[in-house]
Amino acid sequence: MSVNALLTQLTLQEKASLTSGAEFWYTVGVDRLGIRPIMVSDGPHGLRAQPTGGDHVGLSGSVPATCFPPAATVASSWDPSLLYEVGRAIGQEARAINLSVVLGPGVNIKRSPLCGRNFEYLSEDPYLAGELGVGIVDGIQSKGVGTSLKHFAANNQETDRLRVSAEVTERALREIYLPAFEKIVTTSQPWTVMCSYNKINGVSSSENHWLLTDVLRDEWGFEGLVMSDWGAVYDRVAAAAAGLDLEMPPALPYSPDAIVAAVTDGSLPEEVLDDRVRAVLRLAEQGAPILDLDESYDADVHHALARRVAGESAVLLTNDGLLPIAPGTKVAVIGEFARTPRYQGAGSSQVNPTKVVSPLDALSEVFDTTFAAAYTIDSYEVDDALVTEAVDVAKDADTVVMLIGLPGPEESEGFDRTHMNLPANQLRALAAVAEANPRVAVVLVNGSSVLLGDVTPHASALLEAWLGGQAGGGAIADIVSGAVNPSGRLAETLPHRLEDSSSYLNFPGAWQKVLYGEDVFVGYRGYDASHIDVAFPFGYGLSYTSFETSDLEVVTRGSVATNDLAASVSVTVTNTGAVSGRHVVQVYVSDPVASVARPPRELKGFTKVALDAGASTRVSIDLDQRAFSFWLETLGRWVVESGDFVVAVGDNSRDLPLTRTITVDAPPVAAPLTEWSTYQEWLADEQGRALLDEAAAAGQPDLRSYGDLVEVIGNFPLMSLATFAGMAPDHDTVLSMAATWAERHGAGR
Ligand code: BGC
Numbered sequence: 001m002s003v004n005a006l007l008t009q010l011t012l013q014e015k016a017s018l019t020s021g022a023e024f025w026y027t028v029g030v031d032r033l034g035i036r037p038i039m040v041s042d043g044p045h046g047l048r049a050q051p052t053g054g055d056h057v058g059l060s061g062s063v064p065a066t067c068f069p070p071a072a073t074v075a076s077s078w079d080p081s082l083l084y085e086v087g088r089a090i091g092q093e094a095r096a097i098n099l100s101v102v103l104g105p106g107v108n109i110k111r112s113p114l115c116g117r118n119f120e121y122l123s124e125d126p127y128l129a130g131e132l133g134v135g136i137v138d139g140i141q142s143k144g145v146g147t148s149l150k151h152f153a154a155n156n157q158e159t160d161r162l163r164v165s166a167e168v169t170e171r172a173l174r175e176i177y178l179p180a181f182e183k184i185v186t187t188s189q190p191w192t193v194m195c196s197y198n199k200i201n202g203v204s205s206s207e208n209h210w211l212l213t214d215v216l217r218d219e220w221g222f223e224g225l226v227m228s229d230w231g232a233v234y235d236r237v238a239a240a241a242a243g244l245d246l247e248m249p250p251a252l253p254y255s256p257d258a259i260v261a262a263v264t265d266g267s268l269p270e271e272v273l274d275d276r277v278r279a280v281l282r283l284a285e286q287g288a289p290i291l292d293l294d295e296s297y298d299a300d301v302h303h304a305l306a307r308r309v310a311g312e313s314a315v316l317l318t319n320d321g322l323l324p325i326a327p328g329t330k331v332a333v334i335g336e337f338a339r340t341p342r343y344q345g346a347g348s349s350q351v352n353p354t355k356v357v358s359p360l361d362a363l364s365e366v367f368d369t370t371f372a373a374a375y376t377i378d379s380y381e382v383d384d385a386l387v388t389e390a391v392d393v394a395k396d397a398d399t400v401v402m403l404i405g406l407p408g409p410e411e412s413e414g415f416d417r418t419h420m421n422l423p424a425n426q427l428r429a430l431a432a433v434a435e436a437n438p439r440v441a442v443v444l445v446n447g448s449s450v451l452l453g454d455v456t457p458h459a460s461a462l463l464e465a466w467l468g469g470q471a472g473g474g475a476i477a478d479i480v481s482g483a484v485n486p487s488g489r490l491a492e493t494l495p496h497r498l499e500d501s502s503s504y505l506n507f508p509g510a511w512q513k514v515l516y517g518e519d520v521f522v523g524y525r526g527y528d529a530s531h532i533d534v535a536f537p538f539g540y541g542l543s544y545t546s547f548e549t550s551d552l553e554v555v556t557r558g559s560v561a562t563n564d565l566a567a568s569v570s571v572t573v574t575n576t577g578a579v580s581g582r583h584v585v586q587v588y589v590s591d592p593v594a595s596v597a598r599p600p601r602e603l604k605g606f607t608k609v610a611l612d613a614g615a616s617t618r619v620s621i622d623l624d625q626r627a628f629s630f631w632l633e634t635l636g637r638w639v640v641e642s643g644d645f646v647v648a649v650g651d652n653s654r655d656l657p658l659t660r661t662i663t664v665d666a667p668p669v670a671a672p673l674t675e676w677s678t679y680q681e682w683l684a685d686e687q688g689r690a691l692l693d694e695a696a697a698a699g700q701p702d703l704r705s706y707g708d709l710v711e712v713i714g715n716f717p718l719m720s721l722a723t724f725a726g727m728a729p730d731h732d733t734v735l736s737m738a739a740t741w742a743e744r745h746g747a748g749r
Helices: 003-009 012-018 071-075 080-096 126-141 170-177 179-188 209-219 236-242 254-264 270-291 299-313 359-366 384-395 424-436 472-481 524-529 679-684 686-697 703-713 718-722 731-744
Strands: 146-152 165-167 192-195 225-228 315-319 330-334 368-372 399-405 440-445 461-464 513-515 534-536 547-557 566-575 581-590 602-611 616-623 630-632 637-639 643-650 658-664
Touching (some): 003 270, 012 254, 071 080, 071 126, 071 299, 080 299, 126 146, 126 170, 126 179, 126 602, 146 179, 170 179, 170 630, 192 209, 209 236, 225 270, 236 254, 236 270, 299 472, 330 359, 330 384, 359 472, 384 424, 399 424, 399 472, 440 472, 547 581, 547 643, 566 602, 566 643, 581 616, 602 616, 679 686, 679 703, 679 718, 686 731, 718 731
Parallel strands (some): 399 440, 440 461
Antiparallel strands (some): 547 566, 566 616, 581 602, 581 643, 630 637, 643 658
16 A cells, blocks of 8 residues: 555554654554554664663663774774675664664764764764765665664764754855765765754754754655664754654653644644654565564675775874784784773664774784783773883884773763863873883774874874774784785874864853853864864875875866856876785865855865785875855855865875866855945945946935945944935935845845
């Protein structure tokens, strides 16, 4: 039966109950009509399915699943095709347990390094997050399994996350916090979108008509279902009116009762409820085929994929030549994290892995290893005996591989961090070990960024391995031994100090409000605009080989007037080193002179290429009109202003040796003239000038006769100038000029 036919068969009570779930992870079924309940489960870097009931913060157990590296890690691969592969694997695991919708990916922007869920999010950059998110959504959905793009929107902290209002300009929303969602919705049509807990400018996401209907559906063309984050519905009727289709988990019996009452008393039109129900019925239809599958997956193959992904995502930050270390070398493996790996974050994304390989075990397969713990991870106290033992072990080896990182309780869903420091006991142990044997390769395991000022002086090589998932240990061994050439690039800036980050003064807010005072200057956009030196810039990462990028060519086509400005950016990349490797070509765009403050540069394109030693290739990256645009609040739309734009290509956001300046011609951008437009604004407009002349010809004072005085009175609105009787056209004339202007522009008034 079609969705519309089903709708006619449902009672009001049934419709109302369909718009809340049946229980924690299931939608409501209606037996007599063959509507079957489907299962939804976390997400995002592996499944956390609890088919027999559960909780939303990972406290109870879940079905074993492959724990792929979390978002912060895979984002550093800068490789959407790799995320697609992960998506396919997760999709297959979902099929194997008859799971219809995976609750992810999370594509919120890392506004502050302190957000407790940064390990679960992709990047500080919206373009990168969007491209990578498309990879994972397409991968999962290619398996006939749905996704839930979350948390929509402006959920950039955990502090007071259910009540806090993100006080943010529309420009920052449009340019920073929404584009990843927009890109994924318009490219991939995720089956569902999950609204966030927080408010945006005072309105809860679940009740936000502008967000859920005007932007998501009407502007972006979203065709799927909007579900709530778990417990994000505060007023079920208001949420239904705003566009929230499915409440999860269900607030029973309150929510369905409230919907029935509201439809009955007319405060919620039944057609609005019908729209919500249609979305639920469509989802039930999409998800139903999964229910009857009897499939499996190969856990070893997925483990191997998880290892490859972790290897391609680790970022080599420094290397004085120590890495790679020849297999068979006598290596002291130091650090409790080598034996007791940290490989994912805590909360609703926590996967029960099919197996876990520790870095120590993996390194021991390649090297002649000894081990010392050096520190404990359940205490931050320096343990002198452990340090002494580590020093002895270090002295006795050719080379040291030392793992340090963030203990589990430091980063989790539910709360934010208060600092970016590594534990003092680990830093103390590192200093002692490096003094005993300076040949130390430091491997970092952490999901959120950390300060490295006390690490780099002691490290002959520094590898940011992030949280590597269940096979992360093997990936570390692969890179340390040179079996894998590192090709990860930072998806977030690593600052010298927390205080340097642009959200520092406004994070996490207080009294249920957080002001996004830095506006669009998030991540590298902020560090660059304020000329702040950083430890490692956005986009940075080393390799065991070297690459040269040359012969930049930028060819533009289309025009702003026809709304199809585009550019092709091509460069030649050569692997100038001795081993094969992968390189990320990054394209940034700057608009040096604009009517609004714009970030000094913004990532607008990238591609990852694999090249054998000595090989060269020509790559081409396309930019569309959006790459040159900003959101102009006054007009409520994207705008490109005439003038020069710089297209810069290079290895990271602070190393862009190749640039081309292109000149863009665009229609003038101006707000409609009204009586409250300034004299200068009237003068800048052809019709405006004509109307001033017409007024003068009709005997009104001629403002234009004052010549240079325009500098002084130019910023007065005409209505204000009218107050200076005898000097400017009078009030009635100004009003009629404004009306005529509107008429001539067909704007009406
Ligand atoms: C989280 C979501 C998650 C949901 C279900 C919420 O607390 O914010 O990301 O999908 O729980 O576990």
